[in-house]
Amino acid sequence: MGVYSNFKRVDATGKVTGEAKYTDDLLPERCLVAKVVHSTISNGLVKKIHTEKAAALPGVVKIVTCFDVPDIQFPTPGHPWSVEESHQDVSDRKLLNQRVRFYGDDIAAIVAEDEVSAARAAALLEVEYEEYEPILSPAAAMAPGASVIHQEYPGNVLKKTGFKLGDCTYAEALKEEGLVRLRKNYEVPRVQHCHIEVPVSFAYIDVNQKITIVSSTQIPHIVRRVVGQALGIGWGQIRVIKPYIGGGFGNKQDVLYEPLNAFLTQQVGGRPVKLELSREETLACTRMRHRMLFSVDAAVRSDGTLVARKAEILSDQGGYASHGHAIVANAANEFKQLYHDEKALEIDCATVYTNLGVGGAMRGYGIPQGDFGLEAMIDDLAACIDMDPYEFRLKNCVKEGYEDPHNHIKFHSYGLEKCMEEGKAFIHWDERRAEYAQQTGPIRRGVGMAIFCYKTGVHPISLETAACRMILNQDGSVQVQLGATEIGQGADTVFTQMAAEVLGITEDKIYVISTQDTDVTPFDTGAYASRQSYVSGKALVKTGKVLVKRILDYAGEVLARPAESLALVKNQIVDKDSGKVLRSLAEVATEAFYSLQHSVHITAEETSHCKDNTFASGACFVEVEVDIPLGQVKVLKIVNVHDSGKLLNPQLAQAQVHGGMSMGLGYALSEELLYDEKGKPLNDNLLDYKLPTAMDTPDLHVIFVEEEDESGPFGNKALGEPPAIPVAPAIRNAVLHATGVAVDSLPLAPQKLVRAFTEAGLISKGGEGHV
Known part of the structure; x- marks a missing residue:
C-alpha cells in the first residue's frame, strides 16, 4: 500500500486487546512506592520538616526532604541540548525545593513498601514555613516591592523580546489621516493537557550500576540527559526506556519526576521505586498551557487595508521556567507570519514568574494563545469598518511565497487561501452571514472563522x-x-x-x-x-x-x-x-x-x-447557537480545513484533526484552572475542571487541501498540533456575529457570557432576555 493510503494502525490490535504494555504494566516485583510531598503555601521558604512521626510508621523505607538533595539546579524542558550557552534552557529547579514558588511545589518524598504506607507517612510530615505574599499575576510580579521568586531574576521577568517590521514606526504610521484605530485587551487562561495516562515511572539500579528509568515520556533521550544533569553524573550512567504511552500533548515533553525517581532509587540501594502522580497532582503540579494577556493596538483604512499593528504580550510563567520564553515568542511570531502590515508591526513580549502553576509545552506551543489574541483582533477590526471578516482576512493574510524575515522559514507550499475557500463553502458563509445579520430574541445564531499557520519542526531556532x-x-x-x-x-x-x-x-x-x-x-x-x-x-x-x-x-x-x-x-x-x-x-x-x-x-x-522547515496552515469555520439568558453556546456545525501537504495516511490524519478540534472546544467553552487568593488550586480534579465529554462534542468535520511540499520527505508537513489552534477564536467570533458582543477572554463560560450580555443590554437586570 505504501504512503498516501489508509493503512491500519500497527498498534491497533495490541491496544484494543490490552496486550500493549504501558509503564505500570511492567513493574518489577517488590517495587517500592514513592510519594511526593507538596507545599501547602504558594510563596515562601521551608524552614524545617519534622519527619519523626512519618519515619516511625511501619512500611516506610526512606524519607528525603529538600534539605537532603544535591544543590544542583537543572533545566526540565524537552529541548535539544546545545553546546552554545545562549541556546541552553533555564536551570531553575532542584529535585526538591526549599524555596517554595507555587502551591504544590515539591518539598519532600516518601519511599515505602506500598502506596498506603507512603500516603500515610506523607500526611504525618510537619512542615514549618516562612510565608510571603502570593504573587498571582504578571502585574503583581513586576510591581515595586514584590518578593523575588528567583534570585537570578530580581524583577521576576524571565525574559523580554520584541521585533519591529516595516518602513516606519507604529507611531509614525498613525499620522496618516482617516485611519480607523482599535485598542483592546485579550486574555487566555491556564488549561491542562488531561492525557489519559498520568505521569508514571519506575527506576532501579541494574547489575552494571546503571540507573534504569522506565517512564511514560515523549522525550526519552532528553530525559537521560536531564537526569544526568540533575544528579551530577555522566549521562552514560543512565538508561531510559519508553514503553507504550497513554498521551502527553506536551506535558510529557518536560522532564517531570524522572530525576527525582532516579535519586530515590539511589537512596534505597538501587531497589525499584515507582513514582506515579494522582490526577490531582497531574493537574496542579506538572505543566499547563500558559495564561497570556494581549494588549493590542491596530490601524486600518476604511477599504480594509491593514496599515499597522502594535502588541504587548505578557506570559504568566508560574513558579519555574520550564519551556519559558519560547512559548510567548512563538505566540508573537503568529502576528507576523499570518498577516502583512503595509507600514509597521511592533511586538513586545515578556515572560513573568508568578506563584501559580508552571506553564510548559502544550499542543500548539503558544500558537493557540497567539491565534486567539490575533484572530479576535482581526474580527474586531473588520467590525470597526463594517467589512466581512472573511474578505478582510483574504485581503491581508500573507501570500504565497512568504518567508519569515527573521528565521527565514518559508511557505514552501501554500494552501491557506484554498483552505479559506473550502471552509467558506462548507459553512455557507455568505448565506449565513446575511441570514443572521438582524436577529432578535433570546436564541441567536452566528458563524465565525479563524485562520492559522504553524511551522514544521524547530529549525533554525533549535537543533533538528x-x-x-x-x-x-x-x-x-x-x-x-x-x-x-x-x-x-x-x-x-x-x-x-x-x-x-x-x-x-x-x-x-x-x-x-x-x-x-x-x-x-x-x-x-x-x-x-x-x-x-x-x-x-x-x-x-x-x-x-x-x-x-x-x-x-x-x-x-x-x-x-x-x-x-x-x-x-x-x-x-x-x-x-x-x-x-x-x-x-x-x-x-x-x-x-x-x-x-x-x-x-x-x-x-x-x-x-534537518536544516529546513515549512509552514502548515488552515482555517476553522463554525456555526453556533447562543442562548442569551442562559449564557450557553451550542456548536451546530464546525469544520477544520488543513493544508498539511500530502497526507501519509488520510484516516490517521482525520483522527489527528478530530482530537485537536476536541481540545479546541474545551479551550473555547469550559476549561480553566482556577486558584484562590492564596494561590491554592480550586479545581484540580476532573469533576470541577470542566473538560468536555463525548456528550458535549458536535460532529467534527475535516477537509484537507493537499499541496505537496517540496521540503517534506513525502511532500508532507505539520499536522499534529495545528488542529487545536483555530477552534477557540472561531467560536468566539461566531458568538460575536450572533450577538454583537465581543467577549475578549476564554473560556466562553456561561457566567462570563451572562455578565457580558447584561452589560451589553441584551439581558435586563432582572435576568430576562430582550426580544
Whole structure:
C-alpha cells in the first residue's frame, strides 16, 4: 500500500486487546512506592520538616526532604541540548525545593513498601514555613516591592523580546489621516493537557550500576540527559526506556519526576521505586498551557487595508521556567507570519514568574494563545469598518511565497487561501452571514472563522536531528528502530508505510520497534513540534536508501549481475528494465546470513540533520447557537480545513484533526484552572475542571487541501498540533456575529457570557432576555 493510503494502525490490535504494555504494566516485583510531598503555601521558604512521626510508621523505607538533595539546579524542558550557552534552557529547579514558588511545589518524598504506607507517612510530615505574599499575576510580579521568586531574576521577568517590521514606526504610521484605530485587551487562561495516562515511572539500579528509568515520556533521550544533569553524573550512567504511552500533548515533553525517581532509587540501594502522580497532582503540579494577556493596538483604512499593528504580550510563567520564553515568542511570531502590515508591526513580549502553576509545552506551543489574541483582533477590526471578516482576512493574510524575515522559514507550499475557500463553502458563509445579520430574541445564531499557520519542526531556532536503524532479517523482513516516539498519534504506523515505500517491500514485512531504549535506540529528540513525520521521516528515507543499496549490492553478487541492473519491488529482486523476478528478498537475506562463501549481516543506520522547515496552515469555520439568558453556546456545525501537504495516511490524519478540534472546544467553552487568593488550586480534579465529554462534542468535520511540499520527505508537513489552534477564536467570533458582543477572554463560560450580555443590554437586570 505504501504512503498516501489508509493503512491500519500497527498498534491497533495490541491496544484494543490490552496486550500493549504501558509503564505500570511492567513493574518489577517488590517495587517500592514513592510519594511526593507538596507545599501547602504558594510563596515562601521551608524552614524545617519534622519527619519523626512519618519515619516511625511501619512500611516506610526512606524519607528525603529538600534539605537532603544535591544543590544542583537543572533545566526540565524537552529541548535539544546545545553546546552554545545562549541556546541552553533555564536551570531553575532542584529535585526538591526549599524555596517554595507555587502551591504544590515539591518539598519532600516518601519511599515505602506500598502506596498506603507512603500516603500515610506523607500526611504525618510537619512542615514549618516562612510565608510571603502570593504573587498571582504578571502585574503583581513586576510591581515595586514584590518578593523575588528567583534570585537570578530580581524583577521576576524571565525574559523580554520584541521585533519591529516595516518602513516606519507604529507611531509614525498613525499620522496618516482617516485611519480607523482599535485598542483592546485579550486574555487566555491556564488549561491542562488531561492525557489519559498520568505521569508514571519506575527506576532501579541494574547489575552494571546503571540507573534504569522506565517512564511514560515523549522525550526519552532528553530525559537521560536531564537526569544526568540533575544528579551530577555522566549521562552514560543512565538508561531510559519508553514503553507504550497513554498521551502527553506536551506535558510529557518536560522532564517531570524522572530525576527525582532516579535519586530515590539511589537512596534505597538501587531497589525499584515507582513514582506515579494522582490526577490531582497531574493537574496542579506538572505543566499547563500558559495564561497570556494581549494588549493590542491596530490601524486600518476604511477599504480594509491593514496599515499597522502594535502588541504587548505578557506570559504568566508560574513558579519555574520550564519551556519559558519560547512559548510567548512563538505566540508573537503568529502576528507576523499570518498577516502583512503595509507600514509597521511592533511586538513586545515578556515572560513573568508568578506563584501559580508552571506553564510548559502544550499542543500548539503558544500558537493557540497567539491565534486567539490575533484572530479576535482581526474580527474586531473588520467590525470597526463594517467589512466581512472573511474578505478582510483574504485581503491581508500573507501570500504565497512568504518567508519569515527573521528565521527565514518559508511557505514552501501554500494552501491557506484554498483552505479559506473550502471552509467558506462548507459553512455557507455568505448565506449565513446575511441570514443572521438582524436577529432578535433570546436564541441567536452566528458563524465565525479563524485562520492559522504553524511551522514544521524547530529549525533554525533549535537543533533538528534524528537517526534511524534498519536491520534485514533472515526471512526478508526488516526491523526499523527510531528514537522518535509513538505517543498515540500513529507515528509507528506512518513510519511503517514510509519504510515500505522507500525499501520496496510490503508493510507486513516491516517491524517498527515501538519501545525506545536509550541504550540501543538511535538518537532522536522526541515527539513534539509536529516534527516526526517530517524530521524523523527524512532520517528513515535516508537510511532506507542505504539499506536498499546494500541489499542490491549483495543480490548482484549472488546473481552475478551488476547491482545497478536490479530493483527491489514487493519483496522481490527484479530486473530493473523488464521487471522479471530473479530471486525473492527472503532467499537473498538467508543467503547473506548463512553463506559459507560470504556471510554479511545487512544493516543501515543514518543520521539526518534537518536544516529546513515549512509552514502548515488552515482555517476553522463554525456555526453556533447562543442562548442569551442562559449564557450557553451550542456548536451546530464546525469544520477544520488543513493544508498539511500530502497526507501519509488520510484516516490517521482525520483522527489527528478530530482530537485537536476536541481540545479546541474545551479551550473555547469550559476549561480553566482556577486558584484562590492564596494561590491554592480550586479545581484540580476532573469533576470541577470542566473538560468536555463525548456528550458535549458536535460532529467534527475535516477537509484537507493537499499541496505537496517540496521540503517534506513525502511532500508532507505539520499536522499534529495545528488542529487545536483555530477552534477557540472561531467560536468566539461566531458568538460575536450572533450577538454583537465581543467577549475578549476564554473560556466562553456561561457566567462570563451572562455578565457580558447584561452589560451589553441584551439581558435586563432582572435576568430576562430582550426580544
